[in-house]
Amino acid sequence: MARGPGDTDMGEAAAGAAGTSDAAAAPSAPGGADASVAFRCTHVLEGHTKAVASVKFTPDGRLLASGSADRTVALWDLASGARVSTLAGHACGVSDVAWNPNGRYLATAADDNSLKLWDAETGACLRTLTGHTNYVFCCNFDGAAGHLLASGSFDETLRLWDVRSGRCLREVPAHSDPVTSAAFSYDGSMIVTSSLDGLIRLWDTQTGHCLKTLFDRESPPVSFAAFTPNAKYVLCNTLDGRAKLWDYAAGRTRRTYTGGHTNTQFCISSGFLGASGGAGGGGSSSSSSGGASDLGCSMVVTGSEDGSLVAYDINTGQVVGRGAAAATAAAATTAAAATAERGAAGEAAGAGAAAAGAGGGHTAAVLSVNVHPSAPLVATGGHHPDNSVRVWAASRAEPAAA
Template identity: 25%
Template sequence: MADFEQEEGDLTIDPSEVIQVIELNDDGDGSGDPSNVNDDSGLSDEDADENEEMDTDEAAAGPVQDDSALTFLGHHNDAVICTEISPVNSHLVITGGQDDQALVWNSRDGSVMFQCTGHTDTVVSVGFSFDGSFVATADMKGMIKVWKVETGTEVWSFEVSDIEWLQWHQAAPVLLVGTKEGQVWMWKIPSGDCKTFVGYGPSALCGRILPDGKRAYVGYDDGAVKVWDLKSTEAVFTVSGHDGHKEPVFCMDHNNDGSLIMSGSGDMTVKIISTVNGKVVATLKCTESDGDEDSVETVGFCKTHEYVATGTLSGNLEIWNLPSKSVRHRCDHPYGIVKLRWSASSPILYTVCLDGCVRQFDGRNGQLMRMWQGHSAGILDFDIARDESFIVTASDDFTAKVFSLADAPR
């Protein structure tokens, strides 16, 4: 990646600087005219009216300030659905959107490195390989493409049924994908050698690979949780029925050594499961909203303390003490929590919310430490740079934003 290599220490983002707006021309080289960012030309009158109405509604409810260091508008007038930062070169970011493409761009200046084209539906999942040499893009219809980052060229593609998620192996060029039909696929990239973990009907809604690199855990639409052996493609164990969830599993995470996994469900419970014997060691009952539809949307193990966090559609963030299985703190959000992530080096927790804000909490006392504003619609995804110097967000307001963690508003 000679063309893109940067030193980690070079990243300096000053939120007081003017926000940079990057607009693509037809060639995708980042040299378009920024004055055309909000131009609705090319839309039908009906689409333009809908777009104008949405913009008006978002502006009325939007934040009064923009704390971001950079705003990326490469996806034009379409929502940005997903994002990830390279694990090797944090200056490289990929975003996927409703414009049926993904873009790899530089987090310092917003310049586009290359476009990931050829998709015919919304790009719903993206990800860099463990060494940053490949990046995968997957659309809603089931088309998966893998690109070589150094050259920006497509090296592999495959089509399955509707895709729910993808994840790279943490130590090998192996890609795992879960589908709406319940199949889980695994490929070696770029050879395309394939294995499948047979579905049984319900959608494979979420999944991850355990730290041992030998097993993966998957949550299903019927509430079941399965742990699969990657070599034999056999299920090691299944948690379902009386011990399992009663509604779909929407989110999962594992602890540092992979001895425990946790799953969050539409039944408003979180299951803590041993990967040694498949037993449910705890069931956490999350706080429900009054009368509104609710679900557990995001969960996470703290990396430094025996805490876990749960976030719900109604906006309840709860920090739990794992040994006692009790709630330490409840932290309200004004709207639904989309995703949470713990710091890798401290008991600090980050959340993104449907109100378009990023929040930072201290897991020890539950206090809101900082908040970043800037989006005029809900944030749909986010990622944290490995050195934790900045966050990248993807939003329904058609933008991705870079927020510096070094010079944050309080």
């Protein structure tokens, strides 16, 4: 499922659930001279023909994978912007991609009710994991050994897989509505899931027991959840235009991020930029934290339905930066001309290189966000008809002139 109505196979289910939200659009965030962090678009990676539902950097930060409703996964070389490989084999749109800890293998989740394991070096499909009875919406490897894969589905279950054997180790009836995320803590001991039922749940990986259920009075549909890098807190996105940081041990919200992004329709992911251990403390996790110690603050970065990338100070909740909400006319014209010159053959070889540095923003909702593991870079994926992957470099913004 492509996190919104970009793929007719799944869009109606997601859009229908999301459509129950009647939250007003968030006001525009400060940017430019008012923002403390600046985002510059360094690469526009083109070639997908439908919405880009998921983007993930390899653990070494050398490659970027993008999964799309067009049923394919593209692997991009970050240095050149070239598409180095295309993985095809799913019968329906790809909803999520995930790298194992050494970056050799890639897992994909798709609307054909299956997951696939790929050898990223050869492009070979090693296994197809079946058992879910509806769209498989999300997947993640454990960050410790990488032998376990968690998946969440529209069939409302969480499944845990042994990737070496392809065997399903556990099926958990996790929620009463579609599961929108399933992510491990950095040590692999816990899994957090979120759902359109408005609940966030924490699970013991070994036993499958539910350790905690998090919800608030409104309980809007939860479209994304992940542990902070130190696993002390859980970040979630909800379809009332908010992101929240939960202290799950205390069972309360520590911080709410709002006013900078809009999110009432699509399942949009978030990440941590410059968050050395997240909200206090050290540690690492598959939730990338980015090497951004010179940016002045630790941030939550999230996509927005207006086409922008938004950064909040993780501790104060203030908007501190924004990636362009839309491409300028000049940038759009340049990108279109470059695409026309490349032609079909050029697109297949790697459409991103010629568009690198175009500098514009997405022209449709930003569905997917992922932070580079060691550099202050953020990747984003756009909804149809934008269909692009963009890479953003973050830097401290220059103060406004007097």
